Amino acid sequence: MHLLREGQFSVAATFLSEMAEKKAAEKKQANTANATENAASILDIDEVPSGEVRKQFATMYYILHEMKENNNLLPAIQWARDNDEALASRGSNLEFELCRLQFVWLFHGAHEQQGPTPAGRQAALEYARREFHxxxxxxxxxxxQLMGAMAFSPNLQDSPYRSIFNNPSAWSDVAHSFTREFCSLLGLSADSPLYIAATAGAIALPTLLKLQTIMKAKRTEWTTENELPVEIPLPPSYLFHSIFVCPVSKEQTTDENPPMMMPCGHVIAEESLKRLCKGSRFKCPYCPSESHPREARKVFL
Structure with missing residues (x-):
């Protein structure tokens, strides 16, 4: 799946082929010819469950290639229009971003790339009349704003619209938006989970190595399962869900030890709640309120 997400279709096909050959060898089939035939039948990537995914990503990489290499936004615009209902349900503005960049590209002279020539402005105006309604x-x-920029075309650098018509990152930004929306409609994240896991591990590794040295010097061991011994600061883009740390036990809650909210509104972990109440009424550790454990409600983050 990682290879498909990265557009390495031939490598993915080779990977599947070698997997098929290994499985055929493990079965120790007596007829070598049949084994080779079975391996070859799985060589075609369309025969495996990831075939439809491969086609989708092949479409995505074709559109990105046209966008980045040929400055051709039309395939991306057509894809956005074909999926307008799904994109609208997400509140996406991808189609307008693409059409706005197409307007700017035409305004600057399109293929000629020699500044805002009259022909370029005229083509942009005709495109706006045809598409922007x-x-x-x-x-x-x-x-x-796009129409108002027409009046400033001789001196866009000093106009209020400079950021729209002279944005060096415009093409990379819209390509990233397209990739994100395309993957979201497939139910996938824009970045490969393998890439995210490897990067997060690389960020955490220096801290864990330092901790290992300290623990070895103090002759202690890491005994908590399914939880890191220290907090690892990851970039905001790598924080995918809310995390709650119990203020009593200082441990992160899990599915087996979920956060529980008491009638007073304070939240602690379920295990901390059980230790405090001992089956009867108890006082909240953060306010004078008393409650019974059965009155606590599980919190879903």
Whole structure:
């Protein structure tokens, strides 16, 4: 799956082929010809469950190639229109981002790339008349900015619209938005889980090695299962869900030890709750309120 997500389709096909050959060898089939035939039948990546995923990613990489190498936004715009209902349900503005960049590209002279020539401005104006009417209810202000820039075309550098028409990262930004939305419709994250796990591990490794040295010097051991001994600061983009640390035990809650909210509104871990109450009414460790353990409610983050 990682190879498919990275566009390495031939490598993925070779990987599946070698897997098939290994499985055939493990079965120790008497007829070598049949074993080779069975391995070859699985060589075609379309025959495995990931075949449809491969086709989807092949489409994505084709559109990205057209976008990055040929400055061709039309395949991406068409894909956004074919999936407009799904994108709208997500509140996505991908189609407008693509059409706005297409307008800017035409405004700057498109293929000629020699500045805002009259032909380029005329082509951009015709494109806006043809395509932007559907965006007016939601993006009226943005469309007005694009039209207003026409009056400043001789001196865009000093105009209020400089950031729109002179944005060096515009193409990479819209490519990233497209990748994110494409993967989201497949139910996948924009980044490969293997890449995320490896990167997070690389970030955590120096801290864990330092901790190992300290624990060896103090002759102590790490005894907590399914939990890191220290907090690892990861980038905000790597924080995928809420985390609750019990203020009493100082341990992170889990599915087996979920956070529990008492009637007073304070939240502690279930194991801490059981230790405090001992089956009867108990006082909240953070306020004077008393409650019974059966009154506590499980918190879902």
């Amino acid at each position: 559907g965006f007016l209810p939601r993006y009226l202000r943005e469309v007005q």
